Amino acid sequence: MNIRKLAWKNLLRRKTRAVFTGLGIFLGIGTFVALASLTAQMEGAVRDKLDKFGANILVTPRAEQLSLGFGDISLGGAQVAHAKLTMEDRKAIESIALKDRLRIVAPYLLAAADASGKDFVWMGVSAADIGQARPWWKISGSTIREREEVILGSEAAAALDKGPGGTVTSGNRKFRVAGVLAPTGEKEDAMVIADIRDVQALGKNPKGVTFFEVAALCKDCPVEDIVAQIGGALPGAKVSAIRQVVESRKAAVDQFRKLGLGVSAIVLAIAGLMVFVTVMGSVQERTREIGVLRAVGFRRRAILSLLFWESGWVSLVSSVSGAAVGLIAAMLASPLFGIERGGIAPSPALIGVAIGMTLGLLGAIPPARKAAALSPTEAIRSL
Amino acid sequence: MDPFIHLENVSMIYGNNGTSAAALDGVSLSIDAGEYVVITGESGAGKSTLLTILGGLQVPSSGAVSMRGVDLSMLSADGLADFRRETIGFIFQAYHLLPYLSARENVMVPMSPLRMSGRAKADRADALLSSVGLPGKEDRLPSELSGGECQRVAIARALVHDPPVLLADEPTGNLDSTTGEQILDLFSGLHKSGKTVLMVTHNRANLFRASRAIRLRDGRVAEDDPFLAPYQAL
Numbered sequence: 001m002n003i004r005k006l007a008w009k010n011l012l013r014r015k016t017r018a019v020f021t022g023l024g025i026f027l028g029i030g031t032f033v034a035l036a037s038l039t040a041q042m043e044g045a046v047r048d049k050l051d052k053f054g055a056n057i058l059v060t061p062r063a064e065q066l067s068l069g070f071g072d073i074s075l076g077g078a079q080v081a082h083a084k085l086t087m088e089d090r091k092a093i094e095s096i097a098l099k100d101r102l103r104i105v106a107p108y109l110l111a112a113a114d115a116s117g118k119d120f121v122w123m124g125v126s127a128a129d130i131g132q133a134r135p136w137w138k139i140s141g142s143t144i145r146e147r148e149e150v151i152l153g154s155e156a157a158a159a160l161d162k163g164p165g166g167t168v169t170s171g172n173r174k175f176r177v178a179g180v181l182a183p184t185g186e187k188e189d190a191m192v193i194a195d196i197r198d199v200q201a202l203g204k205n206p207k208g209v210t211f212f213e214v215a216a217l218c219k220d221c222p223v224e225d226i227v228a229q230i231g232g233a234l235p236g237a238k239v240s241a242i243r244q245v246v247e248s249r250k251a252a253v254d255q256f257r258k259l260g261l262g263v264s265a266i267v268l269a270i271a272g273l274m275v276f277v278t279v280m281g282s283v284q285e286r287t288r289e290i291g292v293l294r295a296v297g298f299r300r301r302a303i304l305s306l307l308f309w310e311s312g313w314v315s316l317v318s319s320v321s322g323a324a325v326g327l328i329a330a331m332l333a334s335p336l337f338g339i340e341r342g343g344i345a346p347s348p349a350l351i352g353v354a355i356g357m358t359l360g361l362l363g364a365i366p367p368a369r370k371a372a373a374l375s376p377t378e379a380i381r382s383l
Numbered sequence: 384m385d386p387f388i389h390l391e392n393v394s395m396i397y398g399n400n401g402t403s404a405a406a407l408d409g410v411s412l413s414i415d416a417g418e419y420v421v422i423t424g425e426s427g428a429g430k431s432t433l434l435t436i437l438g439g440l441q442v443p444s445s446g447a448v449s450m451r452g453v454d455l456s457m458l459s460a461d462g463l464a465d466f467r468r469e470t471i472g473f474i475f476q477a478y479h480l481l482p483y484l485s486a487r488e489n490v491m492v493p494m495s496p497l498r499m500s501g502r503a504k505a506d507r508a509d510a511l512l513s514s515v516g517l518p519g520k521e522d523r524l525p526s527e528l529s530g531g532e533c534q535r536v537a538i539a540r541a542l543v544h545d546p547p548v549l550l551a552d553e554p555t556g557n558l559d560s561t562t563g564e565q566i567l568d569l570f571s572g573l574h575k576s577g578k579t580v581l582m583v584t585h586n587r588a589n590l591f592r593a594s595r596a597i598r599l600r601d602g603r604v605a606e607d608d609p610f611l612a613p614y615q616a617l
Contacts (some may be wrong), residue, residue: 001484001491013483197564292479295440296493296540297468299461305496375460376440 003302007309017282021311022318024274029356032264033326034333036348038118039260041330041339057227059093061085062238073329083236085209087196093212096229098222103215106133107196110210111203113148115192116160122170123191124199133213140164141179147198149178153189157181168192170202173231215252268359275363283371290371307368308361315360322356323349387579388400388437388548393446395432406432407443408602414581416547416593417609419574422583424599430583431552433599437581438471438550439463439468450548466507468493472541476553478533480525486512486536489526493543511539515569520557531562538569549573555589 011018046313061083085107093105109124125133127144137143139166144151150168152160157180162168166177175194183189200206216226223241231239283290298306327349395407401532407429414420424430435441436448439455440463448455450470460465467473469550480489490508497504512521515535541549551570555563563586571592574580582589590596598606 001488001495001501003495006484006492006495009483009488010481244490288479289481292481293474293492294464295438295467295473297464297544298493299464301461302496376435 003305004309007306008313010306011310011313014282017278018314021275021278021282022314024271024278025315025318025356025360026322026325026358028264028268028382029322029352030186030326030329031267032355033323033348033352034062034329035264036351037327037330037345038333038337039256040345040348041334042170042256042337044339056216056223056242057230057233058147058240059085059089059212059214059230059243060238060240061211062236062269079147085234085237086207088207089209089234089237090212090372092233093230096226096233098226098229101216101222101226104129104132104213106213106215107209108211108213109196109199109203109208111199111205113170113199115170116162117169118159120156120192121187121190122199122202123188123193124196124203125193127195130216132300137184138182139179140182141177142192144178144195145312148173148175149194150175151179151181151193151194152177153181154183155190159190173198173202183214189224208381236291268355271356272359272363273362275311275315276366279307279364280367280370282310283307283367286371287374290374291376294376303372304368307364311360311364311368312357315357316353319353319356319360323352326352338344387418387451388412388414388581389415389447389449390437390473391447392466392522393433393436393443393448395429395436395441405602406435410446410599410602410604412597412604412607417574417577418595419570419580419593420582420595420597421593422581422597422599423585423587423590424605428599429602430599432602434550434552434581434583438473439467447573451513465518468544470546470548472538472546472549474534474537474541474549474551474554476556478525478530478537479555480533480536480540482525483524485524486528486532486539489525489536490539490543493540507543508539511542514542516565529562530558531565534558534562534566535569538566538573542573546591547577548579548581551580553583553585555584555586560588 017134024369026268087107090105090107094102096102096149106129107126110126111122112119119368127146127149130137130143139151141151152162152168157163157177160166160168162177162180164177164179168175168177181188181193194202196209200208214226214230216223227239227241231237293303293306327345330345393407393410394405396403396405396584397484398404406427410429410433422430422433427486432441436443437450439448439450439458442456450466453466455463456464480486481492484492489506490511491504494504494507509521512518512535515538516554517532517535517539520528520532525536528536534557538554549570554570555566559565567589570582571578574592574594580593582593596606596608597604
């Protein structure tokens with residue numbers, strides 16, 4: 001018989017109270033682990049999804065704005081580019097040190113050309129990149145898969161009165177309408193979208209590129225470093241992070257984290273309070289027993305030790321079981337939160353057990369101190 | 384030579400909300416080692432208060448208590464705990480065994496804080512249970528033992544550190560007369576083995592086994608007879 005065993009035996013005797021004490025920690029740690037695990041998985045999922053959701057770096061030719069005018073007459077302005085971008089620049093971008101973080105480098109060329117006798121802006125894109133570069137596009141029909149196919153923006157389709165399967169001519173070239181873009185609210189609604197090589201041919205601008213969109217994988221988002229490296233690789237280009245996109249990604253992930261932490265903090269505070277209340281109740285219920293222990297020579301420290309062992313046993317069992325249930329709950333619930341590949345994240349469980357133990361022991365401090373401070377006479381007044 | 388136990392003008396006043404009552408009022412006593420002292424008196428005479436003060440469970444309002452030359456008022460709470468463990472064995476009327484522990488484990492409780500092997504503690508407990516007449520009942524819970532057997536377990540628990548002093552508060556109060564006699568036989572045996580025994584009791588039959596009787600009345604020593612003449616004549 002030692003204090004550890006004495007504590008364990010007392011818990012077995014008072015199973016209901018022990019279960020009630022542990023229930024708070026069990027629920028608190030279970031909730032914490034489930035939320036922390038879900039949050040961690042959601043962070044990854046949100047990052048993945050946001051990373052897939054378009055570009056976060058724009059590469060354009062460095063240009064100067066010139067204002068044109070004579071006397072009081074303003075003739076507007078004109079941009080003068082110092083250098084043009086070409087398809088060769090894609091290789092330069094893809095060769096930067098942080099190239100592993102580049103998910104996609106998509107070249108675009110904008111050119112004015114006629115389509116079935118009307119003037120339109122043609123947007124040239126790499127047919128292979130459309131799915132990744134514009135994942136939100138909803139196309140009636142199909143996307144372009146080869147040259148001499150086009151997608152019509154919704155307004156362009158209406159103006160040309162063409163739909164999937166139709167034909168659009170430009171000069172002496174004929175293009176099959178592969179699909180029609182659902183309205184996006186953007187300028188592409190009024191554009192004709194074709195393979196970039198076709199647009200380069202129509203615009204008589206072989207290998208020409210108007211701008212590149214770069215989608216960088218944004219985990220730990222070193223977007224400034226990527227921007228600097230692309231700028232170094234393309235001295236004649238202006239490289240800018242689409243700050244709003246980067247910040248919104250961070251903000252979305254931070255919101256998830258804060259929500260998880262907030263809910264966990266509330267549940268854990270309640271759990272701590274439950275430990276405090278139940279252990280305090282246990283001390284009052286066992287005043288006589290504590291008096292007997294003091295009478296047979298238990299020092300204050302031994303009484304403290306006894307109550308801490310009791311709380312420690314309860315905390316350990318309830319924390320471990322709560323963490324296990326929390327992990328299982330997170331795994332089961334992950335599909336509901338849009339997490340495609342739910343997995344076990346051990347760190348929230350380990351942190352949860354540590355928090356549960358700390359909580360149990362902290363919650364036991366005031367009642368244990370009260371028990372240890374009981375005068376033996378007060379404790380055994382009923383003897 | 385200093386007395387083994389000495390009380391000098393000890394008073395104990397309980398107060399609450401402006402009212403106060405003296406449980407002990409200027410008690411002075413000296414008890415030598417090896418005495419078997421019975422403390423009697425009506426309810427409220429201060430018997431149990433005297434016992435708790437002697438056991439270092441309670442500090443008197445005034446006066447001095449010393450045992451084996453140690454002034455108990457000079458000891459800290461933990462110092463008193465150590466002193467009780469080494470010097471005093473308590474036996475209570477209601478036994479106060481821990482109901483979820485077996486007889487052996489109850490006897491081992493005072494050894495819980497000690498760094499001893501579990502085997503050594505169990506051997507010591509078994510030997511003590513055997514010495515109080517409970518061989519073979521080591522694994523029984525208090526609920527599986529009779530009142531007399533529970534009191535024997537409590538006595539074994541009190542003896543676990545081999546204290547020189549036993550303080551017993553109505554140890555036969557919950558027992559029938561036959562069982563009570565058997566428990567008193569145990570106390571007589573312990574007294575003969577050299578223990579100093581102080582027993583609070585209502586039962587005058589207990590007096591015949593003692594070497595000294597102290598009667599308290601209203602917190603004062605009304606009679607202190609080292610030869611028990613008045614009682615033995617009854």
